[in-house]
Amino acid sequence: MKKVVKDATEAIRGITDDMTLMLGGFGLCGIPENCISALVASDVKGLTCISNNAGVDDFGLGLLLKKHQIRKMISSYVGENAEFERQLLSGELEVELIPQGTLAERCRAGGAGIPAFFVPAGFGTEVAEGKEVREFNGKMHLLEKSLVADFAIVKAWKGDVYGNLIYRHTANNFNQAMAMAGKITIAEVEELVPAGSLDPDQIHTPGIFVQRIFQAEGLEKRIEFITTRS
Amino acid sequence: MALDKNGIARRIAQELKDGFYVNLGIGIPTLVANYIPEGMEVILQSENGLLGIGPFPVKGEEDPDLINAGKQTITYTKGAAFFDSSMSFAMIRGGHIDLTVLGAFEVSEKGDISSWKIPGKMVKGMGGAMDLVASAKNIIVAMNHTDPKGNSKLLKKCTLPLTGVGCVKRIVTDIAVVDVTSKGFKLIERAPGVSIEEIKSKTAGNLIIEGEIPEMQF
Numbered sequence: 001m002k003k004v005v006k007d008a009t010e011a012i013r014g015i016t017d018d019m020t021l022m023l024g025g026f027g028l029c030g031i032p033e034n035c036i037s038a039l040v041a042s043d044v045k046g047l048t049c050i051s052n053n054a055g056v057d058d059f060g061l062g063l064l065l066k067k068h069q070i071r072k073m074i075s076s077y078v079g080e081n082a083e084f085e086r087q088l089l090s091g092e093l094e095v096e097l098i099p100q101g102t103l104a105e106r107c108r109a110g111g112a113g114i115p116a117f118f119v120p121a122g123f124g125t126e127v128a129e130g131k132e133v134r135e136f137n138g139k140m141h142l143l144e145k146s147l148v149a150d151f152a153i154v155k156a157w158k159g160d161v162y163g164n165l166i167y168r169h170t171a172n173n174f175n176q177a178m179a180m181a182g183k184i185t186i187a188e189v190e191e192l193v194p195a196g197s198l199d200p201d202q203i204h205t206p207g208i209f210v211q212r213i214f215q216a217e218g219l220e221k222r223i224e225f226i227t228t229r230s
Numbered sequence: 231m232a233l234d235k236n237g238i239a240r241r242i243a244q245e246l247k248d249g250f251y252v253n254l255g256i257g258i259p260t261l262v263a264n265y266i267p268e269g270m271e272v273i274l275q276s277e278n279g280l281l282g283i284g285p286f287p288v289k290g291e292e293d294p295d296l297i298n299a300g301k302q303t304i305t306y307t308k309g310a311a312f313f314d315s316s317m318s319f320a321m322i323r324g325g326h327i328d329l330t331v332l333g334a335f336e337v338s339e340k341g342d343i344s345s346w347k348i349p350g351k352m353v354k355g356m357g358g359a360m361d362l363v364a365s366a367k368n369i370i371v372a373m374n375h376t377d378p379k380g381n382s383k384l385l386k387k388c389t390l391p392l393t394g395v396g397c398v399k400r401i402v403t404d405i406a407v408v409d410v411t412s413k414g415f416k417l418i419e420r421a422p423g424v425s426i427e428e429i430k431s432k433t434a435g436n437l438i439i440e441g442e443i444p445e446m447q448f
Contacts, residue, residue: 026278026315027301029294052315077355080301088353097346097353100277101319101361108316119323120364124342124395127360157295169312170279171295176314204314221294227302228289 003163005214008038011186015151018046022107022149022178023061026052027224030171031060032155032188034216040064050074050147052100052174054084059222076100098127102144104177109146111180116145152182159189163210164203172204179205188216231423232404238372240265241446242331242402245370246272253277253362255332256300258372262331275327277318277358282310323365330366332359334373336388339414339435341398343371344390356393363394375403375432382434384415405429414438419446
């Protein structure tokens, strides 16, 4: 079993135009920085990116947006990304906005082999358009379909050579659900360790979900809003 | 006198009860955390994956792996728990959150809320707001009574794309506390020194006024 690859460039091999990608992270927290840089350098285009946000104008997925490598975004939140909002309003970018919990569950369900499920979020709103509505326990629910991606790209704190992953603090966010839902899942990790170095009781993502893993280099881990006690 | 955003947050903090698990939205709702009464234990949930939000960090101790749903650096309390997004929304969707406080562009007298999009002008996205309003047991909206142009934000019917229908229970604004009832808005309290006439004139939806309307107490 060989899951360890040299770097991001090797990890994203096989990602071609018009593919669907999932990218973990919330804002700039827990995003796969190395892989995003490699995608920017690769000039791959026409991508559908499933990611809660789209980075900021000059970091994270914002870099791919700026180079118009993304055809469609599937996200829950645009705010604070001027270029994302501009491309959305001008129609240059196709955008599907979905409630955050529904997005997370659609990824998790995709990885778990559940094709669709009912949730109350979005009933009576434009999110419900075209979706089957059904009442359960006196409350209206929408039928939501699960999501899978050609490649899921996640960022973890620690990972071992078998692809077992541990996330840190709120940098877990969408990474855990998305790691399950890639036909190929790439994990970039802050610390790649030998088998047996991680406590099996503490694993968030069991290695079965991960096909490629590499030691990240030069992570900036930029903070979007530094807020301190006054 | 109308309240500022800290005043609104302070009034909302009076709705908290010991042992509550609470989700605070971005903006004014976040400020509620500053006014949790002494000795009361309230656990704050952040939908990006934390139960037990602590104060903002001291300068130099910001951690890029530790942010709130507004993407600000935070700390975590003793006894906190981290988890992934699908687990986070299992808590929300499963009805385990006692109180949700969020901002809004508009609220209707039926309890509908608009908060995520102004067609052609601005799209913020719904983030977790649609999940929260569809499932929270109790939803309080924190907002100003009117928009910057003076138009009422408490309407007969929302004009902007909806975030949820029939879900808002209470609205705390800069001038009033208003409940959503089956007959429309009901005035509960007024901000200190604000007249009933002023609240009436700034409320476009049907406003029920019954008996003496007390001033908010701080």
